[in-house]
Amino acid sequence: MTFSEENYLKAIYHLTSHSNSGVSTNAIAEMMETKASSVTDMLKKLSDKDFVNYKKYQGVSLTESGKLEAKMIVRKHRLWEVFLVEKLDFSWDEVHEIAEQLEHIKSEKLINKLDDFLGNPTEDPHGDPIPDAKGRIIAIEKQLLSELVPHQSGVCVGVKDTSSAFLKYLDKQEIALGSTIDFISKETFDLSLKIKVDGKELTISNKIASNLFVKLL
Structure with missing residues (x-):
């Protein structure tokens, strides 16, 4: 191809x-x-x-063969993102463009060795699932932060928007995968949310909340 x-x-x-x-x-x-x-x-x-x-x-x-081919491309992309973040100290907002180039490497042996070298991760730095060598994916239970109701809490497990600008915004607000987010209230006028992130209170727009995945606690 x-x-x-x-x-x-x-x-x-x-x-x-x-x-x-x-x-x-x-x-x-x-x-x-x-x-x-x-x-x-x-x-x-x-x-x-x-x-x-x-x-x-x-x-x-x-088709089934097309789906498997696509999953293998996604597998390579997400494994390279893990490698770049964990082994080369890239930040999560830097790796997408580089992985876009690396995902076209054809060697199946290299990718399988990379997978083993990284400890067979099931998620990339943005919380997206990584298909295994046979295309199987471990489903992650998650929902958008914007779908929660006041007084619910969850752990940040992924992002819908993987753009550099959005990830840099999250870094600025100290929101990362693994952060505990408590939903305090929602403003009826603009649907902005008052939340606590690891105990620190802040207000975020509905657009931000609509791009953050959490797993309910």
């Missing part, structure tokens, strides 16, 4: 991970920042290789 084909498979995988139905070419085009006509051309190629189910004007979905 070409790098471009791998990027498309990964994009379709992410778009369909929270939906049982297919995704539109327009949604893929938006995620890939390209024209719908270019997406259509690529989908035909991927369909010929039996990686996607594609019919014009209908949703696109991954």
Whole structure:
């Protein structure tokens, strides 16, 4: 597969991970920042290789082989993120772009050795699950902080937005994976939340709360 084909498979995988139905070419085009006509051309190629189910004007979905290929790309990406953070002291807001390049390395032996070297982690630095060598994923029980009600508490286990700007904001507010978050109250005017993070009180916007995953305590 070409790098471009791998990027498309990964994009379709992410778009369909929270939906049982297919995704539109327009949604893929938006995620890939390209024209719908270019997406259509690529989908035909991927369909010929039996990686996607594609019919014009209908949703696109991954075949079983396409899903496994996508999971292996995601596996490589997230393992490299763990390596960069744990072994090379990169911060969690620096690793995504580098992992985007490293995920295209073809050597299965290298990735499996990397997995063993890291102690077979099940989550990346952003709390996302890492598929194992057979594509199996350990599900993480989590929900968005914005969905909690006052007086509930949880542990931060992931982020929905992995952009550098958002992760730097969390660093500034001292919110990290493993932080205990107590939901105190919600403002009816703008839906901002008053919370405690490891005992420290602060107010965050609903947009921030809608991008933080927690596991209820």
